[in-house]
Amino acid sequence: MKKLFAFTAMALAAAGAHAQDFPGGKPITIVVPFAAGGPTDRVARDLAEAMQKPLG
Known part of the structure; x- marks a missing residue:
């Protein structure tokens, strides 16, 4: 019974996390x-520029 409850709780928690918008319209x-x-710094700037288009 404990395993069933734990599995159900994890499934519900995962469903709630899946439904949220990433990153919520806020800048990263x-x-x-x-x-x-x-x-x-150069690598981070290049990475940020490359991620800008796919993430919006």
Whole structure:
């Protein structure tokens, strides 16, 4: 009985998460913990530009 209850609770929780809009119309913030202009910053900027079209 406990397993059935746990499975039902997980199924209902997953259904609620699936129904939500991603990212809810809010901008996504990418935090780069290194100095601007470095290689990590460049990769993050390129990645953000590439993700802009598919995510809207």
